[in-house]
Amino acid sequence: MRDRGRTRRLMGLGARTGGALLKTRLGGQADWRALGEALFEGLSELKGPAMKLAQIMSQWDDLLPPDLAEELARLQRQAEPMPWPRIHEALVQQYGDIDHYFSEVEERPFASASMGQVHRATTHEGETVVLKVQYPGLADVLESDLIQVRRIMRLGRWFKVPQARLDALFEELAESLRGELDYHAEAAALARYRERYKDDPRLVIPEPLPALSGPHVLAMRYVEGAPLRELAEADGETRQGIAETLADWITQELFTYGELHADPHAGNFAADAQGRLVIYDLGAVIAVPDARIKAMMQLLDATLKHDPMGMDEALMQMGGRQGQGAPLALYRESAECIAPLFEPGEQDFSDVRVHRRLRELTPKVWAAMDRLQPPAETLLLSRALNGHYWNLVRLGARLNMHERTLPLLHRAY
Template sequence: MRERGRTRRLLGLGARTGGTLLRSQFGGEADWRALGEALFEGLSELKGPAMKLAQIMAQWDDLLPPDLADELARLQRQAEPMPWEGIRRTLIEQYGELESRFSEIEPQPFASASMGQVHRAITREGETLVLKVQYPGLAEVLEGDLAQLRRIMRLGRWFKVPQVRLDALFEELAASLRSELDYHAEACALVRYRERYAHLKGLVIPEPLPELSGPRVLAMRYVAGTPLRELEGADDALRQRIATTLADWLTEELFTHGELHADPHAGNFAADGEGRLVIYDLGAVIPVPEGHLKAMMQLLDATLAADPMAMDDALRRLGGRQGQGAPLALYRESAEAVAPLFEPGEQDFSDVRVHRRLRDLTPKVWAAMDRLQPPVDVLLLSRTLNGHYWNLVRLGARLDMHARTRPLLAWARR
């Protein structure tokens, strides 16, 4: 009965979303605020895959209708927590009598996400930890949720996105969600990343505690920090320090180690009291083949050269652009929009002129989607890089992307 009720809620939210999209597509007045409020309330309670998809959408808040973006963004910072009793049962299954391990566990979580929530705890020895606790029963409902989510994602066909692209996006999302249930894999990623990036003094990754962790509870040493979303009004020097560390880390992650943190929503990042970047969550880490990196850098190279034919050729090599007739005018506009970020010298990621160009391009991209198809193999990679870009925007980063990308472009030409 509970699973059927969950299915009905998801289908109802899908139908409401579809109705709003249809009204907007056919010139009607769409109430994006009401839709956003309904999605926030419903998904905040249901958790799981659909809430995760909404959090992904919220990463591109400058490209969504503002009222919808405002409501979806709340899922990253105000999601309704799971009642303590359900979380407590999971902790008892892991530890037995809680008082034998902990002198205190805060019933109120300080972070609630789509797949679990985080509680502060103090051990009997007086050490402060955080316990990332998977929502009860999530593994059992995951596949059913994914089936409903696949139905909802078919709404994308109204935007001329072929089914093969929607299926590829769904499979990547499904694989990512399944991997997030594997807390052992996340603990291993934390260990790997702590060792790999120990030389980056501006980066902090919490230490996992295997002796206190299990299949549905991940224990880590507590690292206090100010969430990235709350840094928009912070001291400029702090924001630039965090932005530089983020850019340095992402570059090394991709081009040295061939991996990428694939869950870039702002709640996973913070600044500690020493002005260092804290990465809290490594539940989604994806491999990035060298061939994909090289092809994407070749596309950037063609874009910065403002060469539409070379852009079309690069996109085809990536596996996109399946229709007839290259959208050359759209390529030119895209090059004009992107180029300012890569001019010599420091470029300001908070420059509203860049966002305005990108926003103006969005409806044109959707209109050309039957010809301009995103490459299947790099959908998740592209989505993730976009999310990290918007984090740099939120920080008001000023970076010399020309100097940063020159050696990478030279590598891609070889």
């Protein structure tokens, strides 16, 4: 990965994005499909932080114009892999003589992402492993890329997102991206999670292989599975089982261990032949303090009670809504959209009526952003929860959220 030309290309993509947003603000009609295609082609080749930001945006299905969201979603599943010679270069840097460790390394990647790609390999003992290979030179260009990402994120001011919030979100994103380059930390997270869930028969977490890992390559035992994004055609029992396991796991992570998997794109999860949930990637795990969980549950409680003043108080206690003029009408409409998901009985996450109402609510939320001022430290947490929610939607989950939530509300008070 070379620095030459990257800044110029990222600035060009940022300018094109800004032009589309400006055209919309002036009452015009932007060509979101064309913009999405340009972003896909450019970011798929460049990789790195900007591609990661676009992948995060693509998970916000209810925030983006549909044509743009559809094109960005391709970055989750169709991003062009880095050519094999560059990956081979990284493997040689890690192992020296690759043939000493492996009888074969597949040149075609098993998966491609923004910060690295995964290749299957076979040891001389005949075991299949996967090698998560960091893109060569990524660490060298990370900081210069982040400067351009910060400039792109400043476009959020056009949506009345306060600059302080944008700066805080950027710092949280930057810290997360720097953390994803730390393969030693991810190996430790894999080991921690394997120990944590060793007695849960519904979860599978790959075993890290320290003897074959290093700063730029993370080796794991291969676990075969059907990616979550491919489960749309699976039988209902399999999808429902995976959905329940995913919901249970997220709940346990938050309320028992105070952590959350913060990179919820569908490629990080799969179902194995026994119908177990496979969690492939633990490069982004965030701590969630108990006080933050309690504040968020207070907001949810007020929402379910259709109490706009209580919602406003909870948001202010979380550190948001610093200004004057509580948007009480927006709170009421938000409660009307969200509360049905938590009514007694089983809720169908594939009910398009719920998503339509949320999509219709989104522009009103952005319009009130200068008054809402969501707490900066909860933005990535909210994004992660939103991504997990949409994974449940894609699975067509049927969950009794009232039954699941009631004990958690009692625990939070």
